[in-house]
Amino acid sequence: MKIRLNKSVAALATGALLLVGVPVAGLATASSAAAKPVYVIGYEGPLTGSGAQYGQNELGGLNLAINNANATGMLPFTLQVKSYDSQGDPTLSPAQAQAEVANTNLVAVVGDAFSGATHAGEPYWYSAHVAAITPSATAVTIATGKNNFFRMVYGDDIQGTTDANFLVKTKGAKTVTVISDGSFYGAGIAGVVSVAAKTAGATVTNDALPQTSSCSGGVASVSEFAAEATKIKASNPAAVFYGGYACDFANLLPALKSAGYKGTVMSGDGSYDAVLLKTTTPKSAAKGAYLSAANCGSTGNLTGTLAKQYKKLTGIEPAAALYDAQAYDAGNILVAALQKVSLTGGVPAIRAAIITYLHAGSWTGVTGKIQFQANGNLVGTGKGNIAIYKVTGTKLPTAHTCY
Amino acid sequence: MNLPFIKKFSTKALIILISSELAAVVTGPPGNGDTPWVGFHDSITQKASFFGLFVTGRWALFYAIGIISYLAVHFFKKLNSNNSAMDSLRSQYSSVAKNKYFKLAAVLVIGVLAILLPTVITDPFWREAMVSQIAVFVLLALGLNVVVGFAGLLDLGFVAFYAVGAYATAWCTGALPMPPIFGSHVNPFFAIPIAIILAMVAGVILGIPTLRLRGDYLAIVTLGFGEIITLFANNLTGITGGAQGTKQVPHFSLHIGPLKYIWGLDPVPYYYLVIGFVILFIFIFYSLEHSRVGRAWTAIREDEVAAESLGINPLKYKVMAFAIGAASAGFAGVMTAAQSNFLTPATFTLALSINILVLVIFGGMGSIFGVVFGAIVIQTITMYLIHTPPAGYQPPDLYIYIGALLVIMMIFRPGGLFPARRRQRADVATSSLENSNG
C-alpha cells in the first residue's frame, strides 16, 4: 500500500514536470488594451489529428489577413481570430460549432476545412445565422441551399467534369482508368471524373488505392503503387486520373514511369501542391503530368510580400501550403463585410447582415474573382475557371491553360 | 570523499538533466524538416520567465523545475515512510471505502450530480462535449474494460464495434445506400437493439477464430480487424456510402400516444438519454463482474491453464467478453450516428482505438469506477486543450503528452489511478515478494 502511494506521487510529479512547461513556455503573450469594439472571426478546422496540416495552413492564411487588416489602423473595430479545433472530425464539429455560435463577439466563421465536418457543423451555424465560409470543402453534397454556407473553392463537380473533358476531348483518350485514394476528397473527385468521362464517351475503369502512410492519416503500404502501375501498364489505358493528394500522387508517378507507362497522367487540386515535387523521386518522373486547380488566373498561393509574411507568421512554406490563399481571401472578404454592414445592432444583427452582404458582393482576391451563388458555391459554371497545369521542370508549374 | 556517493549523485543529476531537457523540447517551439536542429535548439536556448521571478534560458529553467520536482517527490517519499498518522488515516479511509452503505451513498451522490450537471454547465461547447466526447467515450471505455480489464485480452481494434453500431444505425434509419430492413425513416430507438446485436455478432465472429490465439497475436489480429472494418466501410460505396459518408441520420424521437418528443440540436436531452444508458451498462457490467462469468474472466486472466483445469472453457468466456464489450461500443455508435446525423469511415481510426485504450489504462484496467473516472478526466483534459489552448501550447502536441503519459503510467502506476481490487491483490503479492527478495 505504502509503496504504491509513493509511486503515485512520483508519477504525478513526473507528469507535473511535463505539464509545468506548458504555461511557462508561452508567457510572452502580448496584450493590448483597445477602446474599439472587438469582433471575433472563428476558424474551425483540423488543428490536431491526421488533417492538422490543412487546418494550420488555413488558420495561418486567416490570421495573416486579419493581422494585416488590424495593422492598417483604419478599422473602427479590432478583429480577433479564435480557432476551434474540429480535428476534421464530423463528431467533434457540432461541439465546436455550438461553442462558436455561443461566442457573443463572433460575427462569422471560416471553416470547416473538411467536407464531413462542415456538413456536421452546418445545422448549428444555420440556426444561429452565422455565415460559414469554407476555404477548402469541395464535396458536392454540402451545398444544401442553406443561405449561410459559402465556399472559396469550386465543388468537385466543376473541376472533375473539366478534368474528364480535358482527358477525353482535348487529349483524345478513349480509355481512362480512374483511381480514388479513398479519402472524402479523393473519392468525391474520382467519382465525378469517372461519370463525366463516361458521358464524354470514354471507356472507364474505376480503381481504388488507399492513402499510404506517406500521407498523414493514411495507413496503406507504398509498395502497392508499383503493383498498381504494373496493372495499369498491362491494361494500358490512354489516360490515368488520380483522385487524391500530392503526397501519394508523388508515389504513383515514379511507379508508372518505372513500369513503362506512356499515357496521360492527371490529378486534381489535391495534388497541386509543392509537396508533389518535393517528394517525387526522381523529380523527372513527374514530368508531363497534368494537374488541375480551381480559380483560373492565379496560382492559388500567396506570393511576394504576403508569402514572406505568411512564412514569418506560421513557419510554413506558403508554396507548400494548400488552401492558405483561400483562407486569406475569406478573411479579407469578412473584413470588407464588417466595413460595409451596420455595426450598431449588436452581434446577432451583424451576423445576419454579413450573410446578406456575402450574397450581394463580389471581390478580387489572391485566388481570383470571388462571387457567391445563392447556395454558396462560387459563381460561374466554372467554364474558363479551371486551370490545367503541365509539370515541366522540378518546381510546381505556374503556367497554365484555362478550361 | 565518498566516491560511490558522488557517482550516484551525478547519475541522478544527469537523469534529471536529460528528462528536464526532453520536457523542454516537448513543450518548446516546433522545428521544420529543412533544418533538423532548429526546434531542439530553440526549445533549449530560448529565454523564458520562471513564474515571473526571473528570466533565464529554457534549459536552466527546466533543469530547475526538474530538480525541484525530484526533491519534492523525494521529500514526500520520506514523509510517507515515516508518518504513521498518514498510514492510520489511509487505513481508516479504505475501511470506510469498503463499507457497503458508504458505497451506496457515494453512488447515489454521483448519480444526482450527473443528473444536475446540465444545470451547472451552461457553456454550449461543454454541453455538447459532455455528450459526444465524454459520455460516448465513457461507454466505449466501459466496453473495452470488459475485454482488456476483466478478461485480460488486449484489443487494439475496438473501434470496429463502434463503427458497426454506428453504421447499423445509419442502415436502420435509411441513411445508407443499402435499403433498410423496416422501410426508411425509422427512429434510431429501433436501431438500438439491432446495432447492439450486430456489434455483439461482430464480436463473436471476430472472437471465435482469433481468441484461440495467444495474447500477443490477438493484439495484432484485432488491430487488423479494426482496419479492415474501416476499409470495408470506405470502399463498399454501394453499401455504406463510402468515403463520402452516409446520408442524413435522423434524431431520436418518441411517439407514445399523446406524448411526442424529438431530440434535436440541443445536447441536453441527448445527455439524459446517454446517461441513462451509461448507468444501465455500469449496472450490467458490475453485476457481471461479480457473477460466475466475472470470476471465470478473472481466472482466465490470471492463469488460463489453471482456469481450464478447473473446468472453465476459456474460449467460451473470452468470446463472451468480446461480445459483451462490443455491446456498449455498439450503443455508443447509435448515439454518435443519431446525434451527429452523419458518419464517415474516417471517424473510426486506429488512433481512436488507442485513445479508448488510454482511457481504460489511465483509470485502472478492470475497475469500473476507475475506467469511468479515467474516461471523464482524460476526455475533459483533451477537450479543455481543444477548447481553450493555453498560450504556447501547440494543439498537435497533445499526442506527445498522451504517449509520455502511457509510458509513465506503466512505469510508476501500472494499475491506473484506481486499480481494480483483484489486481490490487495480485500486485501486493508480487511487490511483497520483491521486497522479500530485495
Next chain:
Amino acid sequence: MHGFLSYLNAHFHALRLEFWGLFIGGIGSGIIYAMVAIGYTMVYGVLRLINFAHSEIFMTGAFAGYFTLNYLIGSSSPTGFSSILLIIVGILAGGITGSFFAVVLERVAYRPLRIRKAPKIAYLISAIGASYFLLNLAAKEFGRIGRGIAQPYQNHTVFTIFGAPVEMYNIIIFVAAGIMLIIVDRLVSKTKLGRSIRSVAQDSETASLMGVDIDRTIAMTFVIGGFLGGAAGFLYALNVGVLYSMGFTPALKAFTAAVLGGIGNLRGAVIGGLILGVTESFTVVFFSGAYTDVVAFAILVLVLMFRPTGILGELIGRSA
C-alpha cells in the same frame, strides 16, 4: 457468371503479362519488411515482447538518412563510386540512429517493467506510449509534410527478367538488405554474442546462472534489431521520402511477416516478409489496392489457425 469468368480471364491475362514485374516489386517491398521483421522477432525471442515502438525506430532511421544525405549531396547528382559510398553512409546513419533509439527505448520504456516483472500487457501499452511519443515528437520537430530524399544514385533500368524491368533501386535494396541479413544470421548463429542471445531466448534464468549478462544481451538484441530497422527505414525512404508517420504501415506489415514466418525465428521473418510483399503485389492486380490489408490479415489469421507457431515455427534458439 460470364461476367465473373471474363473478370478472371482479364486479370489472369494481366497476371501472365506482368507476373515478373509484380514479383520483383513484391520482393523489393518484402525484403524491407524482412529487415524490420528481424527487429521484432529478435526482441520477441529474448523478451517475449512485441516491440510496438519498432515502427518509430524505422522512422528515426529514415530521418537520419534523409538529413545526412541531404547535407552531403546538396544539389549535386552523384554517380559511380560516390553513389555506393553515399548509400553506405546513409545505411550507417540510419542504422546507428535506429540502434541508438532502440537502446534508449529499452532503457526507458521496458527495463523498469522488466525489473518489476510486469505483466505482458504493461509492456505492450508502454510500447504504444513510446511509439506515440516519438511519432508526434518527430512531427513537431520535423514538420508534418512529406519530403523526398536527395538521390545518391541515378535510377534506371539495369536489366530485364522476362520483359520485367529491374531497376537500380531494386538492386540496391536487394544487395544491401541481403548482405545485412546474412551478417545478422551469421552473427546470431556463430558468434559468442549470438550464443548468449540464443541462450537468453531459450531460458533466461539458466543463461544468467551460466554467466550470461542478461541486461547486456538484451541491449545488444535491441542494437542489432534497431540497426536493421533504421537501415531499412533509410532504404525505404530512398524510394518514397520521409514523413513522421511513415513507419506505421511498414512496421505493421513487418510484424505480420514475423508472425507469419514464426515469431522469434530469424529465417522465418525473412520468408514471411517476402511472402507478404509478393502477396500484396498480386492482390493489387487480382482484387484492388483497397483490399491488400484484408488479404494480408486473412492470410495471417489462416496461418495462425492451422499452424499457430507460423510457417517455420518459433524460437530464436532452435533454427537460427
